[in-house]
Amino acid sequence: MALTPLVYWAQRHKEIYLRVELTDAQNIDVLVLENVLRFRARGHGAKGLNEYCFSLEFLSPVKPEVSYKSTQRQVNITVRKEQHGWWDRLTVQERKPVFLAPDFDRWLDESDAEMENREKFVVLKLIANKVSYYWIVHLKMGYLFMYNLVQFLGFSWIFVNMTVRLFIFGQDSLYDTFHTISDVMFFCQILASVEVLNAAFGVVKTGVVPPLIQVVGRNFILFIIFGSLEEMHHRPVVFFVFYLWSAIEIVRYPFYMLGCFNTEWKTLTWLRYTIWIPLYPLGVLAEAVAVIQSIPIFYETKRFSIPVPKVFGTSINFCYILHIYLVLMFLGLFINFRHLYKQRKRRFRTKKRKAN
Numbered sequence: 579m580a581l582t583p584l585v586y587w588a589q590r591h592k593e594i595y596l597r598v599e600l601t602d603a604q605n606i607d608v609l610v611l612e613n614v615l616r617f618r619a620r621g622h623g624a625k626g627l628n629e630y631c632f633s634l635e636f637l638s639p640v641k642p643e644v645s646y647k648s649t650q651r652q653v654n655i656t657v658r659k660e661q662h663g664w665w666d667r668l669t670v671q672e673r674k675p676v677f678l679a680p681d682f683d684r685w686l687d688e689s690d691a692e693m694e695n696r697e698k699f700v701v702l703k704l705i706a707n708k709v710s711y712y713w714i715v716h717l718k719m720g721y722l723f724m725y726n727l728v729q730f731l732g733f734s735w736i737f738v739n740m741t742v743r744l745f746i747f748g749q750d751s752l753y754d755t756f757h758t759i760s761d762v763m764f765f766c767q768i769l770a771s772v773e774v775l776n777a778a779f780g781v782v783k784t785g786v787v788p789p790l791i792q793v794v795g796r797n798f799i800l801f802i803i804f805g806s807l808e809e810m811h812h813r814p815v816v817f818f819v820f821y822l823w824s825a826i827e828i829v830r831y832p833f834y835m836l837g838c839f840n841t842e843w844k845t846l847t848w849l850r851y852t853i854w855i856p857l858y859p860l861g862v863l864a865e866a867v868a869v870i871q872s873i874p875i876f877y878e879t880k881r882f883s884i885p886v887p888k889v890f891g892t893s894i895n896f897c898y899i900l901h902i903y904l905v906l907m908f909l910g911l912f913i914n915f916r917h918l919y920k921q922r923k924r925r926f927r928t929k930k931r932k933a934n
């Protein structure tokens with residue numbers, strides 16, 4: 579006659595765990611049919627080596643798929659509940675079968691189980707946060723690296739091209755800079771607007787005003803003063819402005835590229851935070867010369883003149899706006915010069931502290 583083994587049980591919100599006390603169990607047969615679990619196996623139980631079996635009709639619906647694992651000491655069975663929830667007891671009949679007892683090794687009451695679930699949830703959330711943080715950091719790094727690489731290639735092309743042409747054609751090269759370089763310069767400067775967005779959205783750790791001044795300032799010169807006035811295209815001032823702009827960028831962008839990998843090359847860092855000292859005032863001076871040279875052209879051609887109501891005259895000549903812009907340029911130079919000076923001090927102070 580088949581005997582009944584001792585069975586211990588515990589539950590979670592999603593599962594039922596059964597531990598059948600049978601050592602070296604063989605020919606195990608477990609199945610769930612119409613919410614009734616039937617177990618049969620041969621092994622060493624309370625009555626020695628024998629055929630053991632039992633059946634349990636569950637309190638609430640369970641999934642028909644059942645999984646079990648046999649170890650030397652016991653058979654562990656897991657049954658999944660059809661609906662997540664906490665059961666008052668295991669079986670339909672109120673009286674507990676005599677072979678069934680709580681598994682105190684795994685026993686949790688409802689609130690403990692909820693706590694366990696919550697802990698699991700918190701751990702999973704932490705893992706998910708870590709994974710998404712990892713992806714965000716790597717995406718940001720990849721994006722910044724590609725951006726800086728493209729700018730570096732663009733400005734290197736400009737700088738090398740202008741230098742080679744200067745060596746080959748000498749002074750003559752100063753007169754056709756716009757025609758040979760402007761397309762790439764337009765591309766790089768339009769792209770540079772991204773730097774304002776990077777600062778605004780916290781992609782890089784810097785204020786919005788310095789890049790905004792730089793982008794607005796340069797694009798004003800490029801599009802309004804050079805781009806819109808054919809008369810300016812052949813002026814040597816274009817050469818000086820483009821050369822000064824690209825001279826700093828072929829240092830700045832590789833510095834950022836290394837920064838994306840938390841790497842630095844001391845000489846490059848020094849150059850990035852030093853050569854702006856002569857280059858920035860020279861650059862703004864060259865831009866001011868360009869603006870001053872463009873004033874008579876705007877005055878004569880009346881280009882971009884702003885129409886006003888008749889009582890004030892016919893229009894405001896754009897050259898008056900340029901006078902105001904000249905003042906703004908030196909204000910902008912002052913703001914960015916101070917910003918870069920602070921960045922330089924911060925950079926070299928931290929370096930010194932790290933060295934100590």
Ligand SMILES: CCCCCCCCCCCCC/C=C/C(=O)SCCNC(=O)CCNC(=O)[C@H](O)C(C)(C)COP(=O)(O)OP(=O)(O)OC[C@H]1O[C@@H](n2cnc3c(N)ncnc32)[C@H](O)[C@@H]1OP(=O)(O)O
Pocket residue numbers: 722725726782783784785788789790791792794795796822823826830834835837838853854855857858860861862906907908909910911914918921
């Ligand atoms: C409000 C509008 C008003 C308009 C008025 C217009 C007036 C215009 C007047 C002025 C016109 C100026 C025109 C420009 C002329 C010239 O350029 S002349 C040539 C010489 N120029 C220069 O030397 C300036 C070069 N430009 C710059 O240095 C910058 O553009 C800057 C905005 C002036 C300063 O850059 P900033 O990002 O603030 O400083 P950093 O120290 O370099 O960076 C801070 C941190 O951010 C990280 N970072 C920044 N950008 C990137 C990036 N692209 N990729 C990766 N990381 C980046 C950087 O690594 C720093 O991080 P930490 O290292 O952790 O500190």
